[in-house]
Amino acid sequence: MDEQATRELLVRLSRSLFERGYSVGSAGNISVAVDDGILMTPTNSCLGFLEADRISKLDRSGRHISGDKPSKEVFLHQAFYETRPGTGAVVHLHSTYATALSCLPDLDANDCIAPLTPYVVMRVGQVRLLPYVRPGEPAMGEMIRELQGKHAAVLLANHGPVVTAKDLTTAVYAAEELEETAKLLVLLRGQNPRLLTQAQIDELNTAFPK
Numbered sequence: 001m002d003e004q005a006t007r008e009l010l011v012r013l014s015r016s017l018f019e020r021g022y023s024v025g026s027a028g029n030i031s032v033a034v035d036d037g038i039l040m041t042p043t044n045s046c047l048g049f050l051e052a053d054r055i056s057k058l059d060r061s062g063r064h065i066s067g068d069k070p071s072k073e074v075f076l077h078q079a080f081y082e083t084r085p086g087t088g089a090v091v092h093l094h095s096t097y098a099t100a101l102s103c104l105p106d107l108d109a110n111d112c113i114a115p116l117t118p119y120v121v122m123r124v125g126q127v128r129l130l131p132y133v134r135p136g137e138p139a140m141g142e143m144i145r146e147l148q149g150k151h152a153a154v155l156l157a158n159h160g161p162v163v164t165a166k167d168l169t170t171a172v173y174a175a176e177e178l179e180e181t182a183k184l185l186v187l188l189r190g191q192n193p194r195l196l197t198q199a200q201i202d203e204l205n206t207a208f209p210k
Ligand SMILES: O=C(O)[C@@H](O)C(=O)COP(=O)(O)O
Pocket: 026, 027, 028, 029, 041, 042, 043, 044, 045, 070, 071, 072, 073, 092, 135, 136
């Protein structure tokens, strides 16, 4: 896909997320890799009203080269591209149920979106909870680097989810799946739901490698 088509896809998918309530106001940010760098939503922009020719462009080292000023979460996005080879897009949202979970005190930090269904295992995988840091802090990038590329998705405590994938459409679908699973987990809280077993998870990961 050429850069112009990628810009237009970013506008369309971002608008779709906004219109279905996955983001509100100017919350969230999305980036996508192109041949010579990374396209990123501008800081303080609304995902519902992006303009293709104003999208920020960074070079591979994270330097702003064109378009509006990029999201303050450059460090976070950059850390995923650098540590997970094959990452083609990064989606950060403040989607309601995932963010609600991110505020709870008793989450399993190693596996904070429990494996309720096959699809969340296939699309998202094991999600690590990262401690709260102020949005835009370089420390967030350092925490993601410390994961050494082992997780495609993380949940930022008291903030929201970040999901990566090989391309933009796949990353958006995965972010939606993470949110739907978070919703199920909130609905099922206190009811001791049956989770997929490790053997079932291993079988899925073999049959449907990410
Ligand atoms: O929560 C925040 O402030 C950021 O993580 C965010 O979601 C929006 O920031 P910008 O992308 O800089 O608008």
